[in-house]
Amino acid sequence: MEEIVKDLARILVPSVAQAEEEDERDYQARVKSQDTERRRLLGELMTAMSASPQEDPVLAKLSELALRKLDIQRQISLMLAYAREFVRPEPYRLRSLAEATGMSISGVRTAYTSDDITYIATEIRRKNNKGTIFPNQQSGAQSHEQDKPSSSGNQWWALPAKTSESSSS
Template identity: 40%
Template sequence: MGRRDIFSDVAAILHPVPQQSDPDQEDHEGFLAWREEVAHDQERTAESLRLAWDEGEQDPLIGALAAARRAKEEAEQQIRELLAYGREFVQPRPYTLGDLAAAAGMSISGVRTAYGHRDVDSVVEATGAKPREWRVPDEGEAPK
């Protein structure tokens, strides 16, 4: 393992080395290859963080946190669009609120209010699909 510093520590957090629960597992060779790949990812990330720091671009921890926040926001947007797709586009019947809630780790009422017209429009743009007749009310629009 390389020297410990903020660059290698942040890289280790971003690319945790997998632990095998059963060493007698059938695909032990595949597991070892996976661990080696993760170790290389750590090294590349640490070097990239070092380079960005040396060039005065960004602090490694602050940069990693900002990137994680962006990834979280993108994942939340993707969840909203998938929920919109499941409720507004799937024919002949949409997915149930209960099934979507369980898959998304949300409450049924959370699914019901999780997406809006912009999310539906994003699904239209991404897929070319046409939503069902009924659509969630626009923000500020009273439910009918």
């Protein structure tokens, strides 16, 4: 297993090559940085392996990377929703967003949901440009506790929220 961990550190933190016009001092700084990062990763993998000898380091790292990938995809969806639904005076163009993300135009168009728009409206406390989705009544701090944004914002078709005085439950 130790050999696998060392191989993973070499694979995930690749060796640096010196560019033709790169100063020797800059190159040595990059090599030092790469060595530091490789040692950090090696230590992290060895610690995980010693904590749970049955856990396979390859599968553990793949699982960690998959979670990071989901988080990044979530952030991209939220940024696309913000760029298309909240930026004023006009939204970013689909083509620009597609080029920036490496997605197709139709991929950008479908990358976010009304839940994402509601989440953003609640966080920035502003309705979307179309005026169809308004901020949720709960505070932004409370909405961070949710893994997925709620679609319980006051959309234009929703009934007005009850006040605490008028509700008995």
